[in-house]
Amino acid sequence: MMRAQRLCLGYGTQSVIDTLDVEILPGQLTVLIGVNGCGKTTLLRAFAGLHAPDSGQVTGPAELPAIKRRDQLAYLPQRLPQGAHLSVKELVIMGADAPNRWRASLAALKRTEQALKQLELSVLQDRYCHQLSGGEYRRAALAACLAQGTPWLLLDEPCAGLDLYQSALLMRGLRTWLNADSSRGALVVLHDLNVCAQWADRCILLSQGQIAASGSPEEVLTSDALSAAYGGKLQRFRHPERDHLVVLGPQP
Amino acid sequence: MKSVAGVIALVVAGGLAELLVGPAGFGWPEDPFIAWQLRFPRLLLALGAGAGLAACGLLLQVLLRNPLASPYTLGVGSASALGASIVMIALPAWSVGLGAWLGALIATGLVLALRRRAGLDNEALVLCGIAIALCASAGVLLLHYLADRATSAAMLRWTMGGLSSVGLADGLWGIVPTIIGSLWLLWMIPKLNLLQLGEDWSESRGVSVEPLKMTILIVVALWTGSLVAQAGPISFVGLIAPHMARRSFGFDLRRNAPATLAIGAGLLACCDAAARVALAPAELPVGVLTALLGGPAFLGLLLARRR
Numbered sequence: 001m002m003r004a005q006r007l008c009l010g011y012g013t014q015s016v017i018d019t020l021d022v023e024i025l026p027g028q029l030t031v032l033i034g035v036n037g038c039g040k041t042t043l044l045r046a047f048a049g050l051h052a053p054d055s056g057q058v059t060g061p062a063e064l065p066a067i068k069r070r071d072q073l074a075y076l077p078q079r080l081p082q083g084a085h086l087s088v089k090e091l092v093i094m095g096a097d098a099p100n101r102w103r104a105s106l107a108a109l110k111r112t113e114q115a116l117k118q119l120e121l122s123v124l125q126d127r128y129c130h131q132l133s134g135g136e137y138r139r140a141a142l143a144a145c146l147a148q149g150t151p152w153l154l155l156d157e158p159c160a161g162l163d164l165y166q167s168a169l170l171m172r173g174l175r176t177w178l179n180a181d182s183s184r185g186a187l188v189v190l191h192d193l194n195v196c197a198q199w200a201d202r203c204i205l206l207s208q209g210q211i212a213a214s215g216s217p218e219e220v221l222t223s224d225a226l227s228a229a230y231g232g233k234l235q236r237f238r239h240p241e242r243d244h245l246v247v248l249g250p251q252p
Numbered sequence: 253m254k255s256v257a258g259v260i261a262l263v264v265a266g267g268l269a270e271l272l273v274g275p276a277g278f279g280w281p282e283d284p285f286i287a288w289q290l291r292f293p294r295l296l297l298a299l300g301a302g303a304g305l306a307a308c309g310l311l312l313q314v315l316l317r318n319p320l321a322s323p324y325t326l327g328v329g330s331a332s333a334l335g336a337s338i339v340m341i342a343l344p345a346w347s348v349g350l351g352a353w354l355g356a357l358i359a360t361g362l363v364l365a366l367r368r369r370a371g372l373d374n375e376a377l378v379l380c381g382i383a384i385a386l387c388a389s390a391g392v393l394l395l396h397y398l399a400d401r402a403t404s405a406a407m408l409r410w411t412m413g414g415l416s417s418v419g420l421a422d423g424l425w426g427i428v429p430t431i432i433g434s435l436w437l438l439w440m441i442p443k444l445n446l447l448q449l450g451e452d453w454s455e456s457r458g459v460s461v462e463p464l465k466m467t468i469l470i471v472v473a474l475w476t477g478s479l480v481a482q483a484g485p486i487s488f489v490g491l492i493a494p495h496m497a498r499r500s501f502g503f504d505l506r507r508n509a510p511a512t513l514a515i516g517a518g519l520l521a522c523c524d525a526a527a528r529v530a531l532a533p534a535e536l537p538v539g540v541l542t543a544l545l546g547g548p549a550f551l552g553l554l555l556a557r558r559r
Binding site: 045048049050065066067069070073074075077079081082083085086090091094095098099100101102148 | 317441443459460
């Protein structure tokens with residue numbers, strides 16, 4: 001379990017997260033949503049051990065030194081790695097082992113193969129990353145996270161810039177990974193509320209550095225809560241054929 | 253430099269040229285003093301300084317993720333020139349090399365202190381290096397103005413770089429820091445490879461980024477300072493060798509870093525041998541030749557990449 005207690009985060013004198021308490025449980029796909037600048041990325045980086053709290057505490061893998069943390073959590077940053085010069089397989093395998101080996105271990109090779117297969121990248125594995133589309137490159141970066149073989153995945157906007165199909169492919173890969181082992185957990189920042197509604201087990205709505213609502217998508221994605229956080233009138237309804245919510249954004 | 257064989261050929265050619273080329277012509281010198289006390293130490297210094305400056309350039313290019321970084325980007329070259337100039341004017345009893353070494357260390361100490369105090373990012377670090385270089389250059393100009401003509405000429409000559417060595421100790425001063433530094437570089441390659449991909453990315457894959465960056469800055473300061481103290485601020489090798497290696501061997505440092513070391517060593521040895529015969533019997537300072545050849549070669553590399 002990862003937990004934040006009375007957590008305050010910021011940049012210099014600017015406060016971003018203010019006295020926040022939250023628990024992230026394994027076995028769930030937890031999604032962080034909220035408007036731009038509400039502190040989603042900062043909170044995710046704090047759970048990844050990349051942003052030191054101004055006050056309060058983050059417990060879980062974030063407390064560990066980098067070399068041990070790498071065995072507990074894999075982090076996909078919003079800005080993807082600068083690996084244009086590598087092949088997909090090289091990108092995935094680099095980091096599948098602790099960073100003190102010149103050659104990958106057999107276990108790392110196996111995890112790499114599995115991750116590529118899971119995200120349907122096996123056919124692209126020898127292609128250079130600069131030859132990939134945006135969606136393929138994002139999936140390759142996610143495969144690198146999976147190949148790390150950690151129980152926790154922290155993903156910052158994994159669907160940014162992806163078309164509907166690529167987005168669904170990536171989220172399905174994530175769901176398959178999560179379902180394979182109940183000790184695994186994922187904390188994901190998403191902007192698309194419909195992707196959140198379709199895939200999240202638990203949803204946390206951040207607003208002005210604090211939790212505005214937390215619970216299942218059904219509980220959190222209410223018209224009132226969304227309108228208060230995003231501004232304007234957001235509408236929601238249940239899709240008549242698929243069993244999940246659909247959220248319509250405000251009309252400017 | 254298309255292949256491993258090409259790189260080996262460059263190093264062998266440079267090594268043989270350093271040993272066999274002299275003002276009297278081409279061949280192994282009959283006088284053992286010339287062979288073992290002049291040419292052999294000079295070869296060691298050329299290989300050590302070339303490989304070392306190239307490796308320091310590569311390290312800073314990886315650290316700052318800036319392909320224009322060289323060992324002197326953070327002001328080390330100008331600061332060592334200031335240190336050497338101060339010693340020449342005010343402390344004639346001291347060794348000029350020691351002054352240069354201290355200058356390099358003080359410049360890096362200043363960069364580290366500013367970085368720690370102000371939390372500088374990579375771009376700010378480069379700007380900070382430029383500011384230090386400007387101040388140090390102004391200091392050197394002031395010393396030129398205050399110095400008599402002979403001292404001013406000696407100061408100017410020092411900034412052109414040179415590999416003249418007398419005795420094995422001079423050669424060892426060049427090669428030993430590079431052997432130690434290279435072993436460290438090779439040991440760190442998996443971490444440096446990850447660092448090239450981004451700081452957050454490498455940190456979450458087990459690299460402690462802040463301590464690593466600090467260590468790189470300290471290693472580059474000690475390494476460059478030691479080489480500059482012995483050979484003067486030789487330019488361009490540290491900038492161009494990593495580019496040549498990257499062009500032929502890619503970005504993976506497991507192939508790129510050994511190639512950078514070898515290309516730097518071979519290039520400087522070749523340039524030094526050429527500098528010795530270009531104006532024979534006089535000797536052209538090797539730093540002048542590396543800059544003369546390095547500028548057009550660098551442009552050529554850039555244009556070739558654009559095509």
